[in-house]
Amino acid sequence: MVADPPVVEATGVTKRFGSTVALHEAAIRIDRGQTHALVGRNGAGKSTLVSVLTGLQAPDAGVVTFGGERAPRLADRDAWRRRVACVYQRSTIIPELTVAENLFLNRHDRGRGGLIRWGTVRRKARELLDTWSVDVDVRVLAGDLDVERRQFLEIARALSFGARFIILDEPTAQLDGAAIARLFTRIEDLQRQGVTFLFISHHLQEVYEICDTVTVFRDARHVLTSAVGDLPRAELIAAMTGGAAGAGAARRGPSAEAPTVLDVSGASLRGSYTDVSFHVRAGEVVGLAGAANSGRVEVAETVAGLRAATAGTVEVDGSRPVPGSVPAALRAGVGFVPQDRHRQGYVAQMSIADNGTLTIPDRLGPAGLIDGRRRDGFARSMIEKLAIKAPGPELPVSGLSGGNQQKVVMARALANDPKLLVLINPTAGVDVRSKEFLLGKVEEVAESGSGVLIASDELDDLRLCDRVLVVFQGRVVAEIPRGWHDHQLVAAMEGVDLDG
Template sequence: MLSLDGISKSFPGVHALTDMRLDVRAGEIHALVGENGAGKSTLTRIIAGVHQPDSGVIRFDGNDVRWAKPRDAKERGIHVIYQEFVLFPHLTVAENIFIGHERRNRFGLIDHRRTANDALELLARFGLQIDPKALVKDLSVADQQMVEIAKALVHDVKLLILDEPTAVISGHEVEVLFGRLRGLRDAGVAIIYISHRLEEIFALCDRVTILKDGKYVGTRDVAAVNRDQLIALMVGRSLSELFPSRRPAAERPVVLETQDLSIPGRVRAASIALRAGEITGLAGMVGSGRSELAFGIFGALQKSEGRILIEGREIASMTPARAIAAGIGLVTEDRKGQGLAMLLDIAANVTASTLPSVTRLGLIDSKLENDIARAEIENYQIACRGPSTAVSLMSGGNQQKVIVARWARTSTKVLILDEPTRGVDVGAKAEIYRIMHDLANRGIAILMISSELPEIVGMSDRVIVMREGTITGELLAHEINEEAVIGLATHHAAA
């Protein structure tokens, strides 16, 4: 269906792609993997007609092609679903699906009834029960994504490209998406699937092409490689080398403790202890109450019962301000929506939680703020042009480092990390793991929430597991393995 040979593309000062190759067959789901900066986005844009290659040949559906604009590629059956949805929230599902291809009556006016009926038929063909008259803003994120896919299916789709499609969904929603994609594959559609989540590659894809530093590394049948081999192709080192060496077990003092902490409708009687210099993993299925427990500890959700103690002293009514003052930091899983000020630069983001320290006579001391940011850029090896770099222009891994740098400046006792490596590439994960290891060695108690079992097993000194708002068990270092974590995550706590 699609063949690229010798594709090269340069931008001012950057060789984005060099002699790239790719072939995608009709009726297959083909994964495209590589670290941030490997060239995946540039390659996708060339396939979609956003960029024209400097050299090389593109062959699509049996013909050599060279798209002058994205519309050319779309008219031939190539459709891209980007990580950021291109939907109009205040229009209906039907209006979004047929935008630009409106159903009209014989007078040239939009026929809303026909539009809704055609949308209902299209959604039903895709196995979806979504009201075509509903406003997009009222849909779940998963349903919004399905509307994006349905919008592509209005056309004669031959090649569908999905960029990080599960970044904003989880659990059952992912399984629903996978089922729809398998149905499209079985109908003969070629699918390019881009994801940092390697477990999805093995669950869904037929073949995988690996990119590194803008160059073609190789193409493999997914059934012929394992996770460790795939990582080695992507970054040049094995999975075992991603995680720092486990630190020796030691009796460490308790820094923070919860006793029978309950959050209405979310967490029931949760008792945990976080120790200085220890990385405690908090595991469980999505919806188990992990994030809610973290928010309760930080004071962002109010408790109904129980106690929170810091170094033995009870905080009767925890709030985020009191948590910060007590040396507690929280890195949320939604770095763009809840973590970063996306319109500001690195310097402003790094100092956001400590503004009084860079304020003089009510004004921010820009020189001091930039000096602090430069030190953190060096300390955390943040790839950027300097403190004035806009965080919106940075990769996910470097954005995450900026947030960690901010909270590490104030988190003298406890740092809570909710999905710290979500949406970042394997190389950036290794850097974040190193940072976490270094912070723990400085005596900070780290609570790491993660849905990735290899991460939980590889990083944790101790693991606490939750299910349906309740703690079901705790594993010490020698007991930690994926089977034990899954067992506790899928069973009720002992009575």
């Protein structure tokens, strides 16, 4: 009996951009019905491989086949859409259009005179979504959908072209635990209907939860492919990083005499959180844990000046910044790493130097004028301290990998020597090595005497905290000291009483 050819196979793929080798004789084989993980550090070649597998880039050498047949010409976009689709971390849905319009963009049924038959478009959209069990109103604007439903919409759109091979690029980066569970259920349902997935994630626990096979890339090369169940986590991390994973040293924590640098008292924000009170001492790392809609993000954004509490007070180092004012928070001594680096963290076409010094223009020259040499000197120091991989400070941030972009955001947050560093999901969508580096930098900041507030649902972000405050449905429901077990914290985040 002849085995089915793989859904997609790449062999000997090499791709160069100038002197940079993005892929070197790379290979991957994905069999029908699999959920196949692709993992590796930023710069390992994952994004370049995706661009080759989706026909956005032609390899300099090597072969790509779909079902045993050579890949189409790059110009034949319809042929590529019938074979493969990618749901990217940043949505490609057009928010100003309805769900139906997004599903059949440029494929509308037309009647006499070329007029679009909107009733037919909406009917076909409903039939398509029903076929793939996607519960979304086809008449609503796509911009009104949450991240989870936008992803389901993109998957349904891909399937409507005939593709049965879907690449999911960091699909869980902006989802809470419940939404991730629903996504995994949908993936399993679609697998049973003959859909194959390539799953790209920096969260290795997700690889073990949902994937059958894992392929590791490192330094532009294929390192290994293994059944997930046969590969211990330590070996997977070693393959990704080129060395064994080691445990971090325990932090000393704040001294007993450390002063309070953040005091939140009775703070409330209508529709987000109610009567929240806590403090952070100098040298202390405090976590705010909770699901995506728990209110933890809104609390952190209030401290950083992005939101104004409707009741209660926020004091930073003994002063009360103007509520809802980022400049006032900066003057009070707050450094901030926002939730979404793409939308809130940097200006993509501006240079590393300009992005990294946005919060300190007064240090770069007299009378509001910026001395370019002083700015670039500061940026070079920042590049060195945060190990940003870039040829120089003039490079636009858009030219960096995700991990290095996040380092630029961190550098900007640290530029004003903050007394309090506030971070929201600081390692979302970055590779393992960058994640370890960023969390190590947070520890350095605390050891230097600054207070740190981390709002996250990522357990690895919270492990370095001296204590974790659990936010559930807008209220702080628990305070958990260092040394917690995963099941204990997750249960509190989900509102589950393990003793009940």
